[in-house]
Structure formats: structure tokens, C-alpha cells
Amino acid sequence: MNFFKRGLLSITRRKGKSLILLAVLFILGNVIAGAISISQATANVEESIKERLGTGATLELDYEALDSMEESEMMNLEIPNLGEDLINQIGELPYVKYYDYNTTAFLASEEIESYNPMMEEAEGEVEMEGMGPQFQLKGVNYAPLLDIEEGKSELVDGRVFTDEEIENGTPVAIISKKLADLNNLQVGDTFSLSNEIYEYSESGEEEVLDSRDVPLEVIGIFEPKTVNSDTENPEEFDYMDMDFQNTIYVANELVSQEMEFSVGDMPEYEDYYVPFFVLNEPEDAEAFEEEVSPLLPDLFIVRHASDSYDSIASPIESMSNLSKYVLIASVITTILIIGLVVLLFLRDRKRELGIYLSLGESRMRVVGQIITEVLIISIIGMTLSLFTGNLLAQTVSDSLIDNDNNQSEEEIYYTEMQTDLTTEDVIDAYEVNLTGDFILLFYAVGIITILLSTVIPLIYIIRLNPKKIMM
């Protein structure tokens, strides 16, 4: 009858106490299993949403730092510019799959109409005179178009740019299908925009000072893919959609020439580029940021597409935090409660333990017997609470999401890194499951917790003096 068998026998001979320990373990096990279920489900959401957000990264001004600046500081501030050289240097880093940088000009046109979903609905043609430039001339450096490569839009007709066109600023353009249909444009057709320089008189009236035509040949037609209209507030998305539909892709060089025309003889003008890098893997984000940050001018930071997770996932994030606190608290509680319960039971068994020692049993084996007993009961208790705790987590998180979601609506805002994913999508992705990972993690956490909880009782055994007990 070795110590393992002795342990087994002790459990069945002391049914009452075994059941008490089992009950305590079951209750605590439920809390731990629930907390782990929720924290794992939130981690899964984070992973899948971040994957959907993509591996894009840009360099932008640190608006938070700007916001917190004193007014006097702001006055003397010279906002630095990101040069092409720096962007190219960063683009050559091994983490970067491909990259682009854009400079943008807004131009008007007398020849073609801009797409406006609101007008379509209103049926009657409301003239939008004096609305200023409505076409976003988006300069690119990456000939195959990043938006197409990244699946934000699809080329439905014609072709993308060639490297020569990008380099020379050839007057060719890629426009949206809606814009093309609206104006009866086909691949090979030419249309023209007008670059107007305004002057504002004292009275606030604007006056066209100078203007020139910008003729462009349509070489390709794209259709936006990601903007979905089946969300709760379609207007917001139509608005985004409108911007996209009225985007005209051209070479950076062409935009640069038009900007030069509009600024006239302003001496210190430099092209302002917004870079966009697509990384190989989501895991590269941190290393990329670490390597890039020191290269950047003051006040510039790296912003990842996945950063917007935080703004759309607040109900999940708060639940994730809550589950972590609950987990830590329940593990500490378990260590204390199980430690004390086992210690109390051992004091009852003082004589038995003394007998083992007087028979020459090593203290380590006596310790081994007690750990065996506690672990066997723990594993039974944990196995029972595995299922109920997971169920509990589903119920609890459903009601937590409901509460939280009602509180924090309308917190969506858009930055350079637009996403059409919403809090709704995040919540849809949230799912409490009984996965193998969860079961493994739960047993690991549970067993480590139980082992820690036996430390106090074991010190008691180590210090036991059999002579005092028995003679």
C-alpha cells in the first residue's frame, strides 16, 4: 500500500470531508473557468478583428501630444514634413510587404458631375453650384494601386498605372464605376478638371483669380468593395462612399504639378505625403514600430490599422479587463481558502501523519500523499466546473455586453486609417466556446493554483514532530 493508494483510500474513507472539499473546489472552479472562458473569448475576438483590420500602418502626427500643448508652444511649432526619401527608406524595411504614399489635391470640374447619393434620392436636380472642388485627386506612387491590392476596391475595366506614368506624371486617371456611369465615361475617354485659384475679398466673397484645365484620360475603372450598406446608419456610410466614389487616382507627380500651380510663387512649398505601409504579418507591427519610431521627425508616430480595435471594441475590452481581475482575485481566493480547508483537515489527521513518520516514511512521501488526495478531488471538481463555468460565462457575458453596448454607442470616429468594422461586428465575433485551448488552460491554471494552495499545509507537515504527537 504505497502513498498513492493510501491517498485514494483516504478519500473514500472520509467521504464527508472529501465532499466538502469537492463542493468548495467546484464553486471556486466555476469562477475560474468562467473568467478564463471570457478572457479567452475576448482574446479570440481581438485576434480575429485585428486580422480583419489588416496589417496597414501609416505615419501621422501625434494629435494627442498636439492637443496637450500650450498655446504658446503651438504658435512657434513648425510641423515637419515626411520626405520621400524617409518614406522610401522605411518602405524598404523587411517587415513591409508593399507601400505607397499619397499627396492629395481637391479639384472642381465644369465638365463632369460628381456622384452624390443624397441627390439621387431627392430625384429633382438640385444644383450644387459654388460647392467648391468636389473631386479628390489622389496621387499614388505604387503603380498597381494599394487600394486594389488590399481589396478595398476592384478594377472592373481597363488597367492600372505603369511605372513610367507614375514617374512622368502622365495625365491618365483611374475613376470609379459610379462616376464613369454618371458621366458616360469609358476607358480611353478624356475628361478635364479645373484647377482654380481663389482670392478672398475683405467681404468674404471668393473670386477666381486664375484657373487652368487638367485634362485626364481614363485608363481604368474601379469599384469600391468594402463599404457595405446594410448597417444601422446608412447615411454615414453613404457619405464615406461618396468620398470614395469621387476619388480620382493619378500619379503623385501630376498632383505635385497642380499644387505648384495653385500655390503660385510661394517659395517654401514642399509636397506633403501621407505614407501607407502594408506589413507582412500582424505580428510584425511591434518590431516595425520599434525600428521606425527613431527615424521619424518629432511629433510623428506610427499608427496601425489594428489600433482602431480599441475604439470599436470597448464592450469587449472592458469585459476582458473584468475577467482578468476576476481571474486573479479568484485564484488568490482559491489559494487561501483551499489552503486553510486542507490545513484544518490535516490538523484533524495529525496523529495519522505522525504515525507515517514514526514508521519511517519520508516527509516527502507524506507530502506526496496529501497532494495526491487534494489533486484527485480537485480534478474531479474542476472537471465538473469546466462545463458549468463555461455556461456561466456565456450567460454572464451576454448580459455584460448588453449593458455595456447600450452605454457606449456612437463612439466610432474615423481617422486616416478608416475601417468599416463596427462595435456590432466585434460583438458578433465574440463567442464563448468550450475549446481544447480553454480546457488545457483551465486545468493548467487550476492545478498550479491547487499546488500553490497546498504550500501552507505542507509546511505544517514538514514541521510536524511525531514524538510530541505520539509519546
Place this chain on the structure above:
Amino acid sequence: MILEAKDLNYYYQDGESRRFVLKNTNVSFDKGKFYTILGQSGSGKTTLLSLLSAMDTPHNGEVVFDGKNILEIGHDNYRRNKVGIIFQSYNLIPTFTAVENVLISMSITENELPDNHKTVAYNLLDYIGISQDKANRTVNKLSGGEQQRVAIARALSTNVELILADEPTGNLDEEMEQEIIDIFKKLAHEHEKCVIMVTHSNDIAEQSDQTFYLKKGVLNTNE
């Protein structure tokens, strides 16, 4: 000579001074003999036995088993493989049956034992006077005398040559007491064990092969 005590000293620290329970105790024991150590209550009998059984360590002196200091053998090892101890208060595990209590000590020792522990344990209990029916009861359902027999069986089960007993009949009636003494005599004389029993009873002492007298921590061969 199987067991020898050399210049054993044991004391309790009483503030600055030491109160000696055992003073320069020298004694030796042989196999095949039944010894008694006679002394009044508080004379240090249990203390001496705890040192001989390695349940405690003397402040000075040494206990030698088969020519080896028991510290060298290792106290756990010594208790596991060399000595069987019988206590005044039986010290059986109450949740286990009589036979299980015997089996436990058989699983702890490293001494060579016959393969079928269970059969050996039942036979041993039967020899000591515990029927199979009683052997299968949890020990708290046995009388005091029966429990002490189980304790004796447990002490013998590991095949040791040295049995130490601390007032084993202190809680038993006279009839039971005599039966236990008879077992001890048989173990010494028929099975070549060295049995050392501590008692305060002159009647028992008279039945032993040799008696040592313990008075105020001093051990003598005569009164």
C-alpha cells in the same frame, strides 16, 4: 549485542539552567531477550525510549545499532527498517482496517518481505490473536487489547529484530496485560527478537530476563 546506549544525556532548558531527564546513561541489549525498564511516572522512561527508537535525538552521547551510530544509519531509515515501536496509546490510523494498518508499515519498509503482503499480514494478525473477521474491521471498532495486538503485529510485520514498547499495557486490564507479556516472551525466546519494554509495574518486571531501574534520570542494573 544489538543495541547500545553510550553516555546519553537529555535535558530541558529551564531558563538559564538545564533540567536533566537522562544523565550519562549507558546500557546495552542482546537479541533473544525480553528486557524491562522499570521506573516511576516522570522518571524519564519515555524519553529514553524515544532516544532508542530515534523519535528524538540526545543532547550528548549516541545510540548504536549493530555497531553503527543510528545517526549514521539515518533516523528515518532506522525506524523504517530496524525497529518496531509500540506505544501506550496504540497509535493506529482510525480510518483504516486492522490489516490495512499492518500493510501500511509493510509498504514503507525496505526490508525483504514475502511477496504476498496481504496473506502475511492476515497470518501475523492471526498469530497475535486477531481473527480475519476482526482484521477487516476499521480499528476504532476493536477493543483496546485488540488494538494493541494490531500495533504489535504492525511492529513485527517489517521483519525487524528490535521491538521497543512504551508501557504497552498501561491502558489494559490485567488479563489482557498478561497475554501481551506472553507474546513478548515468545517473540524473544522463540523468534530471537530483542524486546525492550518500559513499565512502572514490578509484576511485569519480574517476568523479564533482565530489568533496568530508572530513577531521576539515572539507569541502574539493580534497585
